[in-house]
Amino acid sequence: MSPQDNVSTAVADKQADNATAAGVTKRLLIDGQLLTTERTFASLNPATGELFGHAPEAGVEEAEAAIVAARRAFDTTTWATDVEFRVKCLDQLHQALLDNLEDLRELMMAEVGATRVLTHGNQLEAPIAIVKYYADLLRTYAFSEELGEAEVRGQKHRRWLEKEAAGVVSAITAYNYPVQLALAKLSPALAAGCTVVLKGAxxxxxxxxxxxxxxxxxxxxxxxxxxxxxxxxxxxxxVMTTHPDVDVVTFTGSTPVGAQIMAAAAPTMKRVFTELGGKSALIVLDDADLDMTAQFAAFSICSHAGQGCALTTRLLVPRDKHDEIVARVAGFMSHVPFGDPTNPKMYMGPLISEKQRDKVDGLVQRAVENGATLVTGGERVDPGFFYQPTLLSNVDPDSEIAQEEAFGPILAVIPHDGDEHAVQIANNSKYGLSGGVLTADEERGIAIGRRIRTGTFSVNGGNYFTPDVPFGGYKQSGIGREMGVYGLEEFLEVKAFAVAVKE
Incomplete structure (x- = not known):
């Protein structure tokens, strides 16, 4: 059975279950109360295109109420100063996530279109570990630092630093990895002692x-x-990005929206940090194993149907091996199983919406019109919002498909003429989120990585995406870092103290 047949049969079997689940609803959390609203909006199952449930439609009134509650909680409770209590609460949240893991898994597969295999990794189980990481970090993190004494005009002064919670945080997340993105903002913000208003996609x-x-x-x-x-x-x-009672804005999403948020926050001088778009390059050197290269490249771009900002969407290959590598990648792509996300045999699920599928298809069609070769894929698959794994070869490094973030399972193959040329192509992007290199010589690969202007970089498939490693980018891929100690310190202010020492 072909991957396309899997979509048609396995997803069709879920139609009755999907109809039953169409009444799924959840509530807003404002000032400790779980609330509904008179107005709701629909959430679709992207694997079927059918209604899955309804969410409360929060408006300006709800946003303002949430900010007022967060401000009051920060200003009038001991949350910002009681480290031991914050550790306890983060431990409780971690346990609650584990206890409700299977319910969250089912919800994620139905609403996000994440395949079951992905929920065992970065879609669900790996993000839960972020909560534990920050609970454990709080147990040892030093919120003060002694600088010693200094003599100024004959008087000795003791100096030290204290790190304090930055205040009320507005956190806005994207749709592609909603649990990961939410917990990567909530966990360090809460650990720092901040209060939070979070809006999901x-x-x-x-x-x-x-x-x-x-x-x-x-x-x-x-x-x-x-x-x-x-x-x-x-x-x-x-409201969340302009309200005077908000101190910090953290946003994950597209670069144009990120720029708008920074502009909106500027009049009140809010701290803003962002995780935005990417167009990362996977550089294949002339000594790389070609089978490993092809398999890695094919399955990476199909992870969550290409809806990942750090995925390597450009494959830079030695010119004299271009055709051979393209043929091998196409072979692996043709065997990527995609379909019903609840089926454990499926690797790739659907795109999130018909709108996103239209965008992806438009990019592919224009790429072919502009001279790229469509090797495999490039077609919609129904029901739902599926799109075939797509390989484009002989891509111009300055073309739209090589420069613009697609957020779909599209791999653009670009030939290079050696290490220097490959570095130039990789850095020829307004983005700087991630990248990678494949080579038989690890030191050569590391040397390449040091020349690539990105916030993360993988050598021979090395995985940097763990709770203790800061994640973020250069250039228009954003400002600041999430996760790790750096992720905690995004939510802290530093205050310098000095006391005149009595003789």
């Missing part, structure tokens, strides 16, 4: 709201410390 509201229900029902986190909203409208996000 309109395409995946229910899984984000489910986190709020767990917080309200299974932890001692005080009312107002965490507030979670859902909305299909722009207005709540505008």
């Amino acid at each position: 309109p395409d995946t509201p229910l899984i984000t709201l489910a986190l709020g229900e767990l917080i309200a029902e299974h932890t001692d986190i005080p009312a107002g410390v965490v507030n979670i909203l859902s909305s299909s409208e722009i207005a709540p996000g505008q």
Whole structure:
């Protein structure tokens, strides 16, 4: 049975179950209360295109109420100063996530279109480890630092630094990895002592709201410390990025929206850090194993149907091996199983929406019109929002498909003429999120990586994506870092103290 047949048969079998699940709803979390609204908006199952459930439509009033609650919780409770209590609450949240793992898994497969295999990794189980990481980090993290004494005009002064919670945080996330993105913001913000208003993406509201229900029902986190909203409208996000009571804005999404958020936050001088787009390059050197290269490149671009900002969407290959590598990659791509996300045999699921599928298909069609060769894929597959794994060869490094983020299972193969040329092509991007190199010579690969202007880099498939490693990019891929100690310190302010020493 072909991957396409898997889509048609396995997903069709789920139609009745999907109809039954169409009533799935979740609630907003505002000031410790789980709330509904009179207006709702639909959440679709991207594997079928059918209605899955409804989310509350938060408006300006709900956004303002959440910010007021977060401000009050920060200013009037001991949350910002009681480290031991924060550790306890993060431990509780971690346990609640583990206890409700299977319910979250089912929700994620139905709403996000994440395949079951991905929920065992970066879509669900790996993000849960972020909560534990920050709980453990709090147990040893030093919020003060002695600088010693200094003599100024004959007087000795003792100096030290204290790190304090930055305040109220507005966190806005994208649809592609909603649990990962939410917990990578919530966990360090809470660990730092901040209070948070989190808004999930309109395409995946229910899984984000489910986190709020767990917080309200299974932890001692005080009312107002965490507030979670859902909305299909722009207005709540505008409130979150402009309200004078918000101190920090953290956003994951597209670069154009990130720029708009930075501009909106500028009049009130909010701290803003962002994780934005990417167009990462996988560089294949002339000594690389070609079978390993082909398999790695093919399956990487098909992970979550290419809906990952750090995926290597450009494959840079030695010119004299271009055709051989393309043939091998096409062979592996043709065997990538895609279809019903609940089927454990499926590796790739659907795109999130018909709108996203239209965007992906438009990029492929224009790439071919502009001279790229369509080797395999390039077609929609119904039902749902599936798109075939797609390989384009002989791609111009300056073309749209080589420069613009697609967020789909499209791999663009670009020939290079040696290490120097490959580095130039890789850095020929407004983005700088990630990248990788494949080579038989590890030191050569590391030397290449040091010349690539990106925030993360993989040598021979090395995995940097763990809770203790900071993640973020250069250039238009964003500002700041998430995860690791650096991720905690994004939510801290540094205050310098000095006391005149009595003789």
